[in-house]
Amino acid sequence: MKLNLCIKLNFMKNPAQLTPWLTGKHVNRQSQSGPSILFISGGSALTSFCHTLTKSTQNSVHLITTFDSGGSTAELRKHFNIPAIGDIRSRLITLANDSLPEIRHLANLLNYRFPHQAKPQNLKIELEHILTGEHILTQKLPLGLLNFIQHTLQSFFERKPANFKLNGASIGNLCLVGCYFSHDKNLDSCIEVFSELLDIKGKILPVLDDDYHLVAELESGSKICGQHLITGKEVNPIASPVKNLFLTQDLLFHTPQQPKTSQKVIDQIMQADLICYPPGSFYTSVIANLLVSGVAEAIHENPCPKVFLPNTTADPEQLGMNLTDMLSQLNQLGKCTKLKILLDEKDSSYPFSTQVDSLNCGSEIIKLDLISPHSQPFYDTKKVVDALLNLIPDIKAK
Structure with missing residues (x-):
């Protein structure tokens, strides 16, 4: 499942650019x-x-x-170490700046879990709807933010083994793992990207x-x-x-x-x-x-x-x-x-x-x-x- 995404990896590695681009607001987290x-x-x-x-x-x-x-963390750790x-x-979600509608929509998506009892074919269809922006949780996302989510999910699914189970998986966890691999397995850098996107009030x-x-x-x-x-x-x-x-x-x-x-x-x-x-x-x-x-x-x-x-x-x-x-x-x-x-x-x-x-x-x-x-x-x-x-x-x- 491949998509031609307009967001590029080198752009994603500069989180300071992401929040103003997505929300139209210049966030200065250093001033907290x-x-x-x-x-x-x-x-x-x-x-x-x-x-x-x-x-x-x-x-x-x-x-x-x-x-x-x-x-679902066990499934991720088993396959990716x-x-x-x-x-x-x-x-990240509990510290997010939920006064901004874009961030509320993002938080709702990152919190979403695939149904535990769903059939693999139904999970594949739902995933496709997320990746194409047709899912109810992605329809209100700004285009740039949707592209970012698409990119991180694509990064994840390019690496996932065929026997990986989506049942119960958190979209946020999948996005974080995709971002983690896109940042050379540097968890701090990955957290900083999402901290900027969610404009969190604190440090993780x-x-x-x-x-x-x-x-x-x-x-x-x-x-x-x-x-x-x-x-x-x-x-x-x-x-x-x-x-x-x-x-x-x-x-x-x-x-x-x-x-x-x-x-x-x-x-x-x-x-x-x-x-x-x-x-x-x-x-x-x-x-x-x-x-x-x-x-x-x-x-x-x-x-x-x-x-x-x-x-x-x-x-x-x-x-x-x-x-x-x-x-x-x-x-x-x-x-x-x-x-x-x-x-x-x-x-x-x-x-x-x-x-x-x-x-x-x-x-x-x-x-x-x-x-x-x-x-x-x-x-x-x-x-x-x-x-x-x-x-x-x-x-x-x-």
Whole structure:
């Protein structure tokens, strides 16, 4: 399936030209203002915070894990041996400037998934409608933006094997993979292109641009390889607490490895005004970032406040853990012994003991009104964002 596309690869490699061309508006992302709050989390738990967050700062930084192995991401990683890009796509969309209609149309398309149960012939027809601009989600796209989507999809399908299954595949993921290959397998460059197109209010950084998987050693002695087998969302939850977590490229023998993050990630961590471990899957979304060499060291070196927001609902990965256990993991792997723990003052929503023993005496528990009647049992995003901003010294002093 080939199309004669009017957008060329060398044009696509200059993202600074793309947004003005597509929207007619000159976007200067360098002028984005507000404090730099860096979130150590790659999962969907932070999605609800992003819209509220962008009203207070357009300079948040999101360190995203690239180790997911479930759903349609598994199909992409199996065939292309690439880092996971699903959480990157999701965070790009949640930080997008949805005040512009062109960007709303683009976000809707990137969020779209092919039906899980559709027949291959029907999927092929629907794909053709996207590539020709006849699909309902492409009809309102400006011509230049449609050409860009066509180009990235064409880049993907020129490389996809014949046995690749489109069922459940996200259009956004396919576009990101096509862009990834068009940019010589440089994930940062690919993210920058989509950040410009979506005019995102913040920065997104992959913690690692390489093909690694998570392995959990359980207290029972067994090992589980693959994020989707650990998190308890696609399969039954783990039956034994996690004893150790590490990264591997060796899916057969599970040899532990500790790859190094990029200097760009280290610099962003060092420049942050506040570092937050937000709610989310504790091991696969939060702790996983700390397994990459350079991340914990940079967190430790930055003197800014470090904040932990525990989950308010049960997390299958935290089997058998209380707050002390969580802090021990963050202190050990994150090299951070002076965490500020934000808890709701009612202290009744947490599915674990919130008592902290003397081993974590360097940590400070701060109890605030963080859960409102309309948000319970989850955090009220406005209350949490305000609480984080108030912990940044320069802002608190104003």
